[in-house]
Each structure stands twice: as C-alpha cells, then as structure tokens.
Amino acid sequence: MLSPESLQLGMMLAETGMLEHAVTEVMAKPQLLMMTEASPTAKSAVRRHIRKWRHSVKRRLSNDCITEELKQEIQLYQDAVSLSQHDFYQQAKSIIKQLEGRSSFYLEARRMLEKNVAKETPMFQAYFCNKWYEHLAATIKDVQEKELETHKEKLLSELYQRIETYKTLENVQESGTIEKVGRLWDLAASKVTQTDIELLKKFVAFLQDNSDLQDIAQQLGRMANEVDDPSLHRSPAEELKLVEEPADNVADDIVGVHQSDNLERIVPNETIYLAEPALEILFYKHFADKRLLTYRMQGMQRSLRKVKAFKPACKQVDVEKGPFLICVDASGSMNGFPEQCAKAMAYALMQIAIKEDRDCSVMIFSTDHITYELTGEDGLKEALNFLSYSFHGGTDLAPVLQHSIDLMGTDKYRNADLVVISDFIAPEQPKDVQDKVETLKAQHNRFHAVNLSKYGNPKLMSMFDHVWDYHPSLMGRLLKRF
Structure with a gap:
C-alpha cells in the first residue's frame, strides 16, 4: 500500500507541465492548424478530443508508470523516512544494501553513508532522504516523459487519420458540408477505403435521382x-448557482493528520523539539520542508459558479x-x-x-x-x-x-x-x-x-x-x- 507521499510522486506529471507542453505541441501541427482555423466548429471538436486524451493519459501515466521495482523503492524510502534518527543509523547499511542492483541511487547513497558514518550528523537522515526523494522524482519524470512521447505519437496518428476521413466525408456530400461537425468528427474515427467512398457516393447519387x-x-x-409539449422545450441558459464544495481551508472538521508548515494547526507533540536546544534545529528544518505534523481540516466551502441549465420557456425555443x-x-x-x-x-x-x-x-x-x-x-x-x-x-x-x-x-x-x-x-x-x-x-x-x-x-x-x-x-x- 503506497502512502499519500508516494502517490504524490506518481502525480509528478501534473506539477511539471509536461502534459500542457505536449498539448501545445499537438495543436501547433500545421495540418491541425489549417483545419481548426478554417472552421471554428472543427476546432471545438478537435479540442474536445484532445481534452479527453489529456484526462486519459494523465490518469494512465500517474498509475502505470510506477513499476513494481519503483513501488518497492518508494516503500523502502517511506520506511527510511519514518525511522527515528538512532534507528536510521542502525539500519542505514541494510537499507542501502537493498538498493543494490535495483536502483541507480545505490552508488550515491553508499558514498553519502561512507562520508557521514563516523560523524553521525543530526541532519544526515533528512539530507539523505531529500536526495533520495529527488532521485525518485527524477526517475518517475523520465519514465513519464518517454511514455508521454509514445502516447503523443499515437494521438497525432489518430488525429491525422480522422482529418483525412473527415475531409472525405465532407467531399462525399455534394450538396455541401454537414453542419453538425461534432457528430461528423466522431464518425471519422473509422478509416474509409476507396471502395467505401464509392459506396457512399453511390447512395448520394441515388438520393439525387430519387x-x-x-x-x-x-x-x-x-x-x-x-411537438407541443413544454417539457420538451429546452432553452440553454447560464445562471449563477450557489454550490458547496469540499475545501481543506474551511475548518469545520478534523479529518486526520498530515505534513505541512501551518503553525496554527500544529500537533502539540511537535513542539517538544523546541524544549531542547539540541533538537530545536530539527523543528525549524521540518518547518522549512513543510514536514511538521499538523491537523488536516476539511469543510464545505460555498461559492457562486456559472452553470448551464435547461429551462422551459414561453418563447420560441429548440425542441429536445x-x-x-x-x-x-x-x-x-x-x-x-x-x-x-x-x-x-x-x-x-x-x-x-x-x-x-x-x-x-x-x-x-x-x-x-x-x-x-x-x-x-x-x-x-x-x-x-x-x-x-x-x-x-x-x-x-x-x-x-x-x-x-x-x-x-x-x-x-x-x-x-x-x-x-x-x-x-x-x-x-x-x-x-x-x-x-x-x-x-x-x-x-x-x-x-x-x-x-x-x-x-x-x-x-x-x-x-x-x-x-x-x-x-x-x-x-x-x-x-x-
């Protein structure tokens, strides 16, 4: 079972802006630019398609890129962080031994331990774990970047194929393009052959003759x-609506404990470090790293949001x-x-x-x-x-x-x-x-x-x-x- 911090490592992608950069690159391709600039409705259909892709890829990269070896290393990292300073020194060699042949952090970890083994510096555990965390984050980022590149190539291939089919479907309609581009773009998921084109043209010609x-x-x-039924009359309109959403900054209930730098919600046990001058530096270190144990609060925040609603209206409106x-x-x-x-x-x-x-x-x-x-x-x-x-x-x-x-x-x-x-x-x-x-x-x-x-x-x-x-x-x- 991975801890919240481990899951945060998996979500590293969302913090680096890699996905946004990939989306910008895709939208800047000449073939897509030509199509989207020529038709605003086509642009909307393409953007909707890319938004779905972005959501799907973000979820897959956040979960699938953490391999079994990485999970084991993250769990080992979590165990090291949770140890007391004395226990960490006692088990450091054993922890680093488990990294041998499994992680590229092994050599750096061994050099760090050899330099500090005689000194027993109070800050060594925090320094060691910070370096380990940076290594894990960099490893996951590299894996995600490679995987993202593969997904981006697949997306471009699919988009180019849809554009080709979309243009073919438009050309088949001799009476003009179909107005509802969204549905037409969805239909363009299938590749058409020359035989298919001839079949479609045959029925277009048949309809013209008949x-x-x-x-x-x-x-x-x-x-x-x-149809004269008010329940089927729908008029899309935006209105302001008061909605309630869960928020961490609303102090309604204590739902747990987490690490942060919020001194107002600090757990009393953390102040023990301030009682001893030798341990005071650890308190400030935890505060700077946002690793103080603090109460996690949650409540319902009320806010105004624009929502689309369908209201029956007396004037001429669209029928569902x-x-x-x-x-x-x-x-x-x-x-x-x-x-x-x-x-x-x-x-x-x-x-x-x-x-x-x-x-x-x-x-x-x-x-x-x-x-x-x-x-x-x-x-x-x-x-x-x-x-x-x-x-x-x-x-x-x-x-x-x-x-x-x-x-x-x-x-x-x-x-x-x-x-x-x-x-x-x-x-x-x-x-x-x-x-x-x-x-x-x-x-x-x-x-x-x-x-x-x-x-x-x-x-x-x-x-x-x-x-x-x-x-x-x-x-x-x-x-x-x-």
Whole structure:
C-alpha cells in the first residue's frame, strides 16, 4: 500500500507541465492548424478530443508508470523516512544494501553513508532522504516523459487519420458540408477505403435521382419540431448557482493528520523539539520542508459558479428531439430497387441525425433482427456494414416492432421517430401491440411507414401516424432518370 507521499510522486506529471507542453505541441501541427482555423466548429471538436486524451493519459501515466521495482523503492524510502534518527543509523547499511542492483541511487547513497558514518550528523537522515526523494522524482519524470512521447505519437496518428476521413466525408456530400461537425468528427474515427467512398457516393447519387425519398426524409426530420409539449422545450441558459464544495481551508472538521508548515494547526507533540536546544534545529528544518505534523481540516466551502441549465420557456425555443429508429425489411421481396430505396432512406435520415445531433439506429429484420448504431462511436463502420448488406430471408415484423416499442417506452427515446421501411406484405399486428403503439403516440413518439410496394396490407399500415407510398414503376423511374 503506497502512502499519500508516494502517490504524490506518481502525480509528478501534473506539477511539471509536461502534459500542457505536449498539448501545445499537438495543436501547433500545421495540418491541425489549417483545419481548426478554417472552421471554428472543427476546432471545438478537435479540442474536445484532445481534452479527453489529456484526462486519459494523465490518469494512465500517474498509475502505470510506477513499476513494481519503483513501488518497492518508494516503500523502502517511506520506511527510511519514518525511522527515528538512532534507528536510521542502525539500519542505514541494510537499507542501502537493498538498493543494490535495483536502483541507480545505490552508488550515491553508499558514498553519502561512507562520508557521514563516523560523524553521525543530526541532519544526515533528512539530507539523505531529500536526495533520495529527488532521485525518485527524477526517475518517475523520465519514465513519464518517454511514455508521454509514445502516447503523443499515437494521438497525432489518430488525429491525422480522422482529418483525412473527415475531409472525405465532407467531399462525399455534394450538396455541401454537414453542419453538425461534432457528430461528423466522431464518425471519422473509422478509416474509409476507396471502395467505401464509392459506396457512399453511390447512395448520394441515388438520393439525387430519387429526390422524393429525400423529401420524405426531410419531412420526417421536421416533425419533431411540431411537438407541443413544454417539457420538451429546452432553452440553454447560464445562471449563477450557489454550490458547496469540499475545501481543506474551511475548518469545520478534523479529518486526520498530515505534513505541512501551518503553525496554527500544529500537533502539540511537535513542539517538544523546541524544549531542547539540541533538537530545536530539527523543528525549524521540518518547518522549512513543510514536514511538521499538523491537523488536516476539511469543510464545505460555498461559492457562486456559472452553470448551464435547461429551462422551459414561453418563447420560441429548440425542441429536445429524440432519436430515429429505422426498421428495414430484409426479406427476399425487397431485393432490387426497394433495397436501394431502404438503404438510401436510412442514409438520408443518418445525415439529418448528424445535423440535428440526434441518435440514429437501423434494425434490419427478417425472421430475426440486427441493429446498426449509425451515430455511435463506430457509426461510419456500422453505416458501411449496413449499406453493403444484401437483403434476403423471410418477413416477421412482430419481434422487431416489439423491441422498438420497448425502447420507446424508456426516457432516452422520448419524442422519437420510428420509421418502418417495408413492402408491408405481412399480416395485421395483434391488438395488444396496437394498444402499446397508441400509448406511445400519446407520449409524443411518432410512427412512420414507408411503403415500397403497391401490395402492402392497408390494415397493417393503419397503425402508423404517417404512411408514405414510394413505388414508382420501372417506366416512371427510367423517364425520371433519363
């Protein structure tokens, strides 16, 4: 078990400014400067990414860089510090012997002991331990600097890859860049190949040729704004709030003893040194080194802080929009043009979700269902997997619809849009499922059906709020294309 002072050695990184210097170096790279200066939103996304990296690296370096050998040496150092002056002289040779072959401080420690062994100077223990502490701090700093350099190279490699993918995603959007850069930067975590680029461009071109699908997606996206529910109206505002935080300088309670130079809180036993002239110098030495035993106080300090809050407002405000849940029929009858329409619709809704900072998931169903998180951490990879998936199998709407209903019953999916893309050649859903759908409709969730066949079951589609029919004939598609 390492003592607080040992843990402070591990936190040496925070005191040296190494992390701040590394962050400054990263942000000064020409590739990052060009991107961040061109777009303030991109700059914000990059800075947020680096802040997360900094927090993660600080924690890892503070803990992982203290190897087992260093832990043993730190523990040995702690034992030496806690010894009395007489015991230290008795055990000094044994302590230094344990450093042989384990620490580079061994030779210096042995020379120091050989010079002072005959004199028995009262200050030798403090001088020896100070030198040992400096050696430990320097060793940990060197290890942390090497480890930090490795982490910095990995960060730069990841940032360059994200920039490359980010620019590729922007270029794919022929109609212009996506406004919500934060989500787009998150999606750029996956590297795209030329095949992936061609696949994305294929669906962008398909949406341009079939603008009615894009119009349906836009209408779907706008419906979340039409909800009249004050609990969903959120107006971000900063306000001053009185908060209580733990503070060491507020003398509410004595929580322990620690080392410092605070004479107001000194433990009475420390004043014994002042009773003997020979020991008085040790008192002043401990005071100068901030090593006097003092009471540790802790209390609650009240302070004003600006906090962001979301308050319902009567004026026109943004509506808290829920996610898109897209259920895509993957039956054999969806092969061909319906399959392309389903994928293009999902891709169009993914673009809207990124722009409006909404979640978007696609569930492919046949006899079972597969879920793709299009706006999750691996969103781009998931989207490419979905777009390259070939439809086949039978049709069973009930399991995926029941799963979607369960999700929409949770707080995370308030004001959500469920979009079922299918040919709807299936039986009507049971009464209990229809009742659950009606209950969710009353809670401002919306149910949409995109019908890709003229043979869809009208009774099945009657349970949805909105039904869009999109099944142009082959001749109609040819005329529109050429």
